[in-house]
Amino acid sequence: MGKVIIFGTNDLAELAHYYLSNDSAHEVVAFTVHEQYLKEDSFKGLPVVAFETLEGAYPPTEFSLFAPMIGTKMNQLRESVYLEGKAKGYDYISYISSKATLFDNEIGENCFILEDNTIQPFTRIGNNVILWSGNHIGHHGVIKDHVFFTSHVVMSGHCIIESHCFVGVNATIRDGCTLSQGTLLAMGACLTSKRTEPWGVYIGNPAKLKEGKISHEVF
Structure with missing residues (x-):
């Protein structure tokens, strides 16, 4: 402190x-x-x-x-x-809301974890991660560095979220899925496939890969 x-x-x-x-x-x-x-x-x-x-x-x-x-x-x-x-030599703090529910989870630095997030046991969170309010983060999962979850996302158990992913409001991720690096899972999308394409955009229910890749320069 x-x-x-x-x-x-x-x-x-x-x-x-x-x-x-x-x-x-x-x-x-x-x-x-x-x-x-x-x-x-x-x-x-x-x-x-x-x-x-x-x-x-x-x-x-x-x-x-x-x-x-x-x-x-x-x-x-x-x-x-x-x-x-x-x-520059700085350490970063993380903010974890007192109104979030955790279970001795390993959480990195520069994380911003807001109220009403439930992070179940045996799930690890990397550095520079934002979890907006009201998400369910399932057991035995991994969220890697530089990831953004918006609100009311359900990430089921044993999921892996690779770096630079962005998950929209009310999206659902089935158990055992991997979001590859740079995946954008759109608002309300329901992912059932076991692995996404890197830098792919997934929309709909069930979520399907949208044609084309994310342009890193304009997004």
């Missing part, structure tokens, strides 16, 4: 500030953005500083980072910020 700088000044940063201030022992002391997006010198009554020079004002030996960003470019933008912070 300690002093934290939040990356961003958008809605997710504001939400992160609220959750950390009201449901954690961490103290938010500042916000940071890349210099080209530095339009104001304060946010929520706290300083906003350029990410490029952050370590000069807030050295990584004394402060931690938290980067709760949206899933732009299939979470690759959030990954790049996360890795940039690691290269």
Whole structure:
């Protein structure tokens, strides 16, 4: 527990500030953005500083980072910020809501896990993962790095979610399925096939592969 700088000044940063201030022992002391997006010198009554020079004002030996960003470019933008912070020497905190249900799960850093998530026993979660509110994460599963679950997703037992996946609202994943790297499972989709194609888009019930692959440059 300690002093934290939040990356961003958008809605997710504001939400992160609220959750950390009201449901954690961490103290938010500042916000940071890349210099080209530095339009104001304060946010929520706290300083906003350029990410490029952050370590000069807030050295990584004394402060931690938290980067709760949206899933732009299939979470690759959030990954790049996360890795940039690691290269500067920062540790990242994770926020796990006191209203989430866990069972001694292994959870990595820079995770943002909101209220009413149920994470069943023997499931592991990697780094830089966002689980929005109200998801069921089944037993003996693995969610790897840089993944975004929206709300009310059901992930059944023994599933593997590879890196850079994005899962839409009310999607369902059958037990024993693997979402390959960069899978986009659309809102309301019901996945029954055992393995998806990397960087594929799956829609419908049962979920089918949409023609074409995700363009990393425009998503």
